[in-house]
Amino acid sequence: MSRKILGFYVLCFFHIYVTSKKIRTPSYIKPCSISAPDFEDCCLSHGKEALPYILKGDRRFGIPNMIPLTIPQIDVDAGNNLKILLKNIEVFGLDKTILNKVKFDTDAKKLMINISIPQLSLRGNYEIDGRILILPIRGNGDLDILAIDGIYQYNAEYIISKYKGDDYFDLTEKDTLDFDLKNMKIKLNNLFDGDKKLGDQMNKFLNENWKEVLSEFGPAISGTVRSIGRSIASAIFKKIPYHELVLD
Numbered sequence: 361m362s363r364k365i366l367g368f369y370v371l372c373f374f375h376i377y378v379t380s381k382k383i384r385t386p387s388y389i390k391p392c393s394i395s396a397p398d399f400e401d402c403c404l405s406h407g408k409e410a411l412p413y414i415l416k417g418d419r420r421f422g423i424p425n426m427i428p429l430t431i432p433q434i435d436v437d438a439g440n441n442l443k444i445l446l447k448n449i450e451v452f453g454l455d456k457t458i459l460n461k462v463k464f465d466t467d468a469k470k471l472m473i474n475i476s477i478p479q480l481s482l483r484g485n486y487e488i489d490g491r492i493l494i495l496p497i498r499g500n501g502d503l504d505i506l507a508i509d510g511i512y513q514y515n516a517e518y519i520i521s522k523y524k525g526d527d528y529f530d531l532t533e534k535d536t537l538d539f540d541l542k543n544m545k546i547k548l549n550n551l552f553d554g555d556k557k558l559g560d561q562m563n564k565f566l567n568e569n570w571k572e573v574l575s576e577f578g579p580a581i582s583g584t585v586r587s588i589g590r591s592i593a594s595a596i597f598k599k600i601p602y603h604e605l606v607l608d
């Protein structure tokens with residue numbers, strides 16, 4: 361199952377203040393030569409080397425520590441019949457991210473990153489109101505979503521922008537995240553004003569029908585991963601000129 365998610369908003373994710381461009385390239389970011397036959401392998405292996413440093417955060421780029429990552433608020437766009445708001449979310453499991461593939465198409469100006477995250481968990485508070493599949497659902501409390509064996513593919517397009525004589529990658533608004541999960545576990549505490557019987561029934565129903573439920577909660581997962589991807593990529597691209605990342 362693969363989904364393309366649109367209409368998702370992560371508010372106040374992490375702000376990247378681009379006060380002055382260009383910093384000294386940190387030693388964990390190594391360029392690859394586009395004319396070399398192993399360009400893609402090079403991107404993958406250098407990406408794998410850099411990933412742990414990036415996930416730990418780097419103030420020079422304005423990238424926070426992502427182990428765990430905290431997100432103040434996620435508005436999930438689940439359509440007209442359902443409202444989902446997530447608050448004070450902590451994201452666990454990014455430290456186990458495996459980079460599968462990195463693709464740069466410098467002619468089409470496209471970037472693709474394919475990763476696996478064995479156990480991605482979102483924990484925090486939720487508010488939900490509306491209908492899920494066909495059942496009425498309502499409540500607010502603690503939430504725990506676990507996305508098991510996810511493969512996520514981030515696709516973005518870029519343009520090259522000039523700034524003070526240097527070229528920079530500049531991601532366009534056209535980015536997508538597709539993903540597949542093996543399984544998803546959902547726990548919503550305090551549904552229906554704390555009615556335990558109804559709440560237990562609903563949680564059981566959600567887990568038994570996780571694939572269908574994923575179309576409602578999926579945006580929370582894919583949007584989170586997409587905005588992490590976008591934020592990391594733009595943070596680095598805004599500070600390091602193109603020609604220090606991609607050699608001719």
Ligand SMILES: *[C@@H]1O[C@H](CO)[C@@H](O)[C@H](O)[C@H]1NC(C)=O
Pocket residue numbers: 362460461474475511512513538539540
């Ligand atoms: C990511 O790459 C894997 C392995 O190459 C592939 O099977 C999968 O379809 C890709 N994932 C997505 C979501 O496109």
